[in-house]
Amino acid sequence: MNVLANLGIVVAGLVLAIVLLSLNFWRALLFLFPHSVRVEPEAPSDQMDLPLELATVAVQLQGLGFVALGSHEEKPLLQRATRSYDFAHPGERVFATLYQAADGEPRLYLLTPLAPEGFVITAGYRRPALDLPGVYRSGSLSDASPERLLRAHLRRMEGVTPTGDFTWEGRVEAGRSWYRGLGRKEIRRQNLQGLLWTVMALAIVASAFLGQRAS
Template sequence: MNVLGQLGFVVASLVLAGVLLFLNFWRTLLFLFPGTVRIEPEAPADQMDLPEALAPLEGQLQALGFTPLGSHEEKPLLQKATRSYDWAHPGERVFATLYLGRDDLPRLYLLTPLASGGFVVTAGYRRPALDLPGYRSGSLEGASPERLFRAHVRRLDGLDRAEPGAFTWEGRVQAGRSWYQGLGRKEIRRQNLQGLLWTAIALAIVAGAFLGRRAG
């Protein structure tokens, strides 16, 4: 291969590697350091700026007996914060959280902290299924809030839920922090393993491009 050909190969390799790193490096950081996700309260219930796309789900949650708590933001390293909108059902001791996904589609999941420090999570979109001591996570893709709520409550049978006083805005923020720093780590790493692999491929492309040019 002539010099221009070698240079073109190196440039193309670096561009491809750069794109892969841009898309996946933050997922690698999340895989390695899930506890670094920053969770902060954003606005109380009477000041929540709910996106129009989430309004129908809000109405269905209120019909089920959920009351608004407020909003919070979750910010991984190198990414913009995602704003989430929280409700609680004190009777059943369930948090409900709405947010817009990266595809701008509405997302809803239900979360119950357990007295043991564990969690039960049920999502209305695709999510890894896990059943570990003190931790259950699963999904019913496309389910209505009512169906999701019934399924979540059934999954709580036999489990000791956190006290009703924990189902406040402050309690929801603390539950999120505890999830990222504790039992949620396994699920986060499963979700972001592909990002770690693509980052490794990108670094291998960079190394191969420079080593190949040096050998040439």
């Protein structure tokens, strides 16, 4: 009876570990290797297949002077790629990127590369705030309209020097640069919990096997 009970506990532990790993292992990899995210161009503006759910926000952006650039994909290890739709306002030196969240809701963020290296990022959804003066400013204004978001972004650009090529190629390169450099701290902050759950799952697996060997 004790053998069956112990076996049941081991099996339950292994099932829990498998669930935890399936949900969090990719986040642990992202924490350890943020530069591993692939950023690739997907389609130019005249072939951009914009979902209907994003059309209203896209029209609002164009009304503010943004022009469509194209779409790109961002793919972490072991995950499907997320497709994003990019716009630019060369006069204001701002990129706008639209994508769909997991629940299908539209997400919009504005991005401006800085000289010699840095970014200003303002999101229309909850995003961790981070401010490294003159180098990196990341924040959010939840549920703000594109017009309000743009005003907030331009205010946050005061005192910094925008740089970059505000084309489709420039937007893809800005994404790659973010993952290689200043975005790493933000990515690790967002995925620390995934790393901890992964370590816990591996500890459960190790404990189960060591317990079996000891018995």
